[in-house]
Amino acid sequence: MPSAEASPDTIAAVATPAGRGGIGVVRVSGPGVPQIAAAVIGRLPAPRSATLAQFKDTHGDLLDQGIALYFPGPGSYTGEAVLELQGHGGPVVMHSLLTACLEAGARLAEPGEFTRRAFLQGRLDLAQAEAVADLIDAASTQAARSALRSLSGDFSVAIRELGAQMVELRALLEAMLDFPEEELDSLPREDAAARLGRLRAAVETVVAKSRVGSLLRSGIHVVLAGRPNVGKSSLLNRLAGEERAIVTPVAGTTRDALREAIQIEGVPLVLVDTAGLRASQDMVERLGVERTQYELARADVVIAVYEAGSGEPALAALPAAAARIDVFNKSDLMANFAAPAGGVAVSAKTGAGIDALRRRILEAAGWSYGAESPFLARERHLRALHSVRTHVESAGSELGRWELVAEELRLAQQALNTILGEYSSDDLLGEIFSRFCIGK
Numbered sequence: 001m002p003s004a005e006a007s008p009d010t011i012a013a014v015a016t017p018a019g020r021g022g023i024g025v026v027r028v029s030g031p032g033v034p035q036i037a038a039a040v041i042g043r044l045p046a047p048r049s050a051t052l053a054q055f056k057d058t059h060g061d062l063l064d065q066g067i068a069l070y071f072p073g074p075g076s077y078t079g080e081a082v083l084e085l086q087g088h089g090g091p092v093v094m095h096s097l098l099t100a101c102l103e104a105g106a107r108l109a110e111p112g113e114f115t116r117r118a119f120l121q122g123r124l125d126l127a128q129a130e131a132v133a134d135l136i137d138a139a140s141t142q143a144a145r146s147a148l149r150s151l152s153g154d155f156s157v158a159i160r161e162l163g164a165q166m167v168e169l170r171a172l173l174e175a176m177l178d179f180p181e182e183e184l185d186s187l188p189r190e191d192a193a194a195r196l197g198r199l200r201a202a203v204e205t206v207v208a209k210s211r212v213g214s215l216l217r218s219g220i221h222v223v224l225a226g227r228p229n230v231g232k233s234s235l236l237n238r239l240a241g242e243e244r245a246i247v248t249p250v251a252g253t254t255r256d257a258l259r260e261a262i263q264i265e266g267v268p269l270v271l272v273d274t275a276g277l278r279a280s281q282d283m284v285e286r287l288g289v290e291r292t293q294y295e296l297a298r299a300d301v302v303i304a305v306y307e308a309g310s311g312e313p314a315l316a317a318l319p320a321a322a323a324r325i326d327v328f329n330k331s332d333l334m335a336n337f338a339a340p341a342g343g344v345a346v347s348a349k350t351g352a353g354i355d356a357l358r359r360r361i362l363e364a365a366g367w368s369y370g371a372e373s374p375f376l377a378r379e380r381h382l383r384a385l386h387s388v389r390t391h392v393e394s395a396g397s398e399l400g401r402w403e404l405v406a407e408e409l410r411l412a413q414q415a416l417n418t419i420l421g422e423y424s425s426d427d428l429l430g431e432i433f434s435r436f437c438i439g440k
């Protein structure tokens with residue numbers, strides 16, 4: 001468990017964004033709060049009640065008038081005494097209010113230091129602390145919703161449940177190891193094997209939900225590819241709802257990869273329009289085609305675009321790792337056109353079939369409608385979970401050699417513990433919290 005740091009100093013920062021606003025907040029946390037409150041507003045306000053106060057500097061000069069809020073520890077955000085001064089949100093007012101707090105004994109907070117203290121005081125586990133930053137940074141409604149769920153502990157609960165299963169299984173194995181093989185009846189062995197099977201399934205579920213959730217953070221890369229003039233740029237414009245890419249009847253219009261961030265049902269996607277694939281003598285176009293290959297190699301989803309009814313062969317050399325959707329564009333030019341099995345008929349011109357395409361994109365990205373909600377996992381969580389999975393799989397292949405199974409499970413548990421920040425190093429904490437904004 002994280003241990004509380006010995007008598008920390010008192011920190012202060014402007015908690016609202018820089019610039020002008022109706023209200024700006026200076027936040028102070030630490031044992032010096034009563035003294036700072038006395039210096040700046042003349043008294044410590046009653047706990048948890050909005051108190052109108054005059055904010056003064058150390059010479060007694062009036063800086064602003066606003067609301068003071070006092071949250072005693074350990075029930076506050078950081079677990080320490082917290083003072084919030086809500087003044088008028090101008091840069092000069094905020095700066096002078098912050099300076100007054102610093103002169104009264106606080107020091108300037110580092111990025112993420114309030115949340116780091118909340119973690120060190122055991123108010124949040126590490127995954128929840130990360131969710132605070134993810135919620136602030138969320139670029140889509142789905143990402144915000146998932147971050148909020150992590151903040152309320154859904155992800156942590158799933159991780160703890162895996163941990164509990166591991167502990168039980170390890171205890172069973174330890175008991176088995178104390179008996180020589182021939183004295184042991186087959187029941188505990190079968191029980192251990194069955195439990196290991198359940199553990200593997202549970203790990204898979206968490207990995208799958210986290211993988212989908214990690215797409216929410218990074219955005220899903222969807223690459224439009226196809227021969228020149230099939231309508232890739234027109235499709236990008238249609239999906240983006242804006243005329244972003246140049247469209248002309250000339251084959252070879254698009255020379256460079258063009259990215260456009262869009263959302264489908266609140267899921268963030270990066271759409272990439274590319275140069276049409278063909279062998280060209282033109283140097284610029286050739287470079288464009290190279291870039292298309294580069295984008296294709298990094299795609300989560302490839303939309304292979306064809307012209308409806310042209311009967312052209314399937315695009316070759318598409319990456320195997322990416323999900324693929326075959327799209328037949330310009331369906332408006334062919335009466336009663338039906339796409340071949342598995343394909344989607346669309347018209348970038350009329351918008352026909354575009355909603356179906358949107359649904360297919362989400363499906364292909366692994367986003368299932370109405371299914372259980374994903375966890376907004378970070379790269380760090382995914383790495384740890386993959387390590388957990390590797391050790392659990394190895395344990396599964398050592399059935400019968402119980403001391404090896406026990407050792408693999410010990411390693412799996414170690415990897416799992418890093419997610420919630422149990423036994424994590426100062427380096428890791430520094431790395432995580434330094435990416436927060438100041439005042440959080």
Ligand SMILES: Nc1nc2c(ncn2[C@@H]2O[C@H](COP(=O)(O)OP(=O)(O)OP(=O)(O)O)[C@@H](O)[C@H]2O)c(=O)[nH]1
Pocket residue numbers: 227228229230231232233234235246247248249250251252253254255274275276277329330331332333346347348349350
């Ligand atoms: N009738 C019809 N015309 C379309 C449709 N989509 C695109 N076009 C036309 O097809 C031509 C080529 O469209 P683009 O979007 O530039 O095609 P592209 O695949 O990006 O072409 P390159 O950038 O050259 O590879 C333009 O004249 C478009 O107006 C469609 O759904 N129906």
Ligand SMILES: [Mg+2]
Pocket residue numbers: 232233234245246247253254273274276
């Ligand atoms: Mg184009």
